[in-house]
Amino acid sequence: MxxxxxDFRKMADGVRNWGRWGEADEIGTLNxxxxxxxxxxxxxxxxxxxxxLGGDFGSGGPxxxxxxxxxxxxxxxxxxxxxxTLVEYGPQxxxxxxxxxVSAFFVDNPFRFNDDLIVMPLQAGTQWxxxxxxxxxxxxxxxxxADSVTSFGAxxxxxxxxxxxxxxxxxxxxxxxxxxxxxxFCDPGTPITPSELDEIAARQGVEVGSGxxxxxxxxxxxxFLATGDGAEAGSxxxxxxxxxxxxxxxxxVAADNLMVEDPDPSQGVQGTxxxxxxxxxxxxxxxxxxxxxxxxxxxxxxxxxxxEFQLVAPPLKVVGAVGAPVSPIxxx
Ligand code: UVW
Numbered sequence: 466m467x468x469x470x471x472d473f474r475k476m477a478d479g480v481r482n483w484g485r486w487g488e489a490d491e492i493g494t495l496n497x498x499x500x501x502x503x504x505x506x507x508x509x510x511x512x513x514x515x516x517x518l519g520g521d522f523g524s525g526g527p528x529x530x531x532x533x534x535x536x537x538x539x540x541x542x543x544x545x546x547x548x549x550t551l552v553e554y555g556p557q558x559x560x561x562x563x564x565x566x567v568s569a570f571f572v573d574n575p576f577r578f579n580d581d582l583i584v585m586p587l588q589a590g591t592q593w594x595x596x597x598x599x600x601x602x603x604x605x606x607x608x609x610x611a612d613s614v615t616s617f618g619a620x621x622x623x624x625x626x627x628x629x630x631x632x633x634x635x636x637x638x639x640x641x642x643x644x645x646x647x648x649x650f651c652d653p654g655t656p657i658t659p660s661e662l663d664e665i666a667a668r669q670g671v672e673v674g675s676g677x678x679x680x681x682x683x684x685x686x687x688x689f690l691a692t693g694d695g696a697e698a699g700s701x702x703x704x705x706x707x708x709x710x711x712x713x714x715x716x717x718v719a720a721d722n723l724m725v726e727d728p729d730p731s732q733g734v735q736g737t738x739x740x741x742x743x744x745x746x747x748x749x750x751x752x753x754x755x756x757x758x759x760x761x762x763x764x765x766x767x768x769x770x771x772x773e774f775q776l777v778a779p780p781l782k783v784v785g786a787v788g789a790p791v792s793p794i795x796x797x
Contacts, residue, residue: 467732468734470734473734476744480708481748482607484608488608491596491622493606493607494715494716494717494752495716511797512769513797515794516795516796516797518759518793520591520756520757522590524539526589534588537583537589538583540583541580541582587624587790588788593719593752593788594742594752595780596627596752598742599742605621605622606748607750614787619785628789633776633777635677635774636680636775636776636795637666638682638774638795640763640766641657641683642683643682643767650687653699653727653729656702656703658706659709671773673713676716677713678754680719680720681720683699683720683722685697686721686722687759699722700727703741707748707749719757719793720754720755722756724739726742769797775796
């Protein structure tokens with residue numbers, strides 16, 4: 466059943482971290498990742514296993530569903546064909562000095578190279594939402610004004626602020642797919658509740674503590690790989706999980722689905738959209754990771770019974786960006 470705006474505001478007041486790390490703070494709950502926490506996470510590397518949690522960036526990505534995001538457009542700007550052409554025709558065909566310089570790379574020497582270019586929404590694939598991504602009532606996290614995000618980018622809370630922190634900590638996988646016993650996918654409208662997160666942690670014999678990055682396996686990405694349907698709605702966290710993350714002092718949360726939270730309005734808050742985004746990004750200062758590929762990690766955790774690992778997930782340092790691609794790895 467959907468909550469009311471009064472329920473939402475009560476929770477927002479309870480989880481708001483504004484001022485907790487000072488008035489100038491721009492990294493929110495990443496402050497829970499202390500040097501001791503980073504060292505603890507590194508101590509979880511025991512088997513030498515590296516598992517990628519990043520999906521492929523390319524034309525086969527999950528975008529297209531919402532009309533305002535596209536899949537990456539990747540083009541080659543120099544390739545082997547250019548080399549052959551320039552060797553044969555370059556000196557005669559390219560007549561200005563700069564072009565002759567380019568041609569000279571290839572003529573009378575064995576050196577060859579390829580270059581490329583990509584055009585993409587920063588939220589196209591495996592990514593972090595920056596704290597400036599979602600807001601309400603004209604305020605961003607820590608009370609920064611919404612109009613500090615301009616056509617030049619985010620003056621406050623841009624992704625480069627958290628990229629300086631590095632984003633590495635203890636990661637904990639909570640495998641909802643295994644817990645529910647479903648094949649690959651949690652159906653929309655069946656949100657993952659705070660008590661279910663507790664049950665999953667207990668079942669896996671793992672605890673979530675201060676500074677951890679919580680990684681939630683819903684099966685969405687595995688289903689997407691099988692069907693190619695990036696528009697398929699899937700379940701995610703119930704919006705009240707914001708309070709659970711707050712109580713556990715999580716540093717961030719990531720999932721393998723579109724929005725981390727369940728977007729079904731009948732399970733959300735009447736009169737608004739994506740309430741957990743509003744609570745996490747704007748009130749708590751807690752970043753959301755979306756479209757992470759978690760099938761291989763879930764299989765590995767089920768095989769060795771180890772659900773904790775060193776997570777390394779620094780976003781691309783795009784100045785003023787409200788989100789950025791990431792290629793996270795779990796190391797055990
Ligand atoms: C929105 O769609 C607004 O957010 P996200 O990409 O974080 O799900």
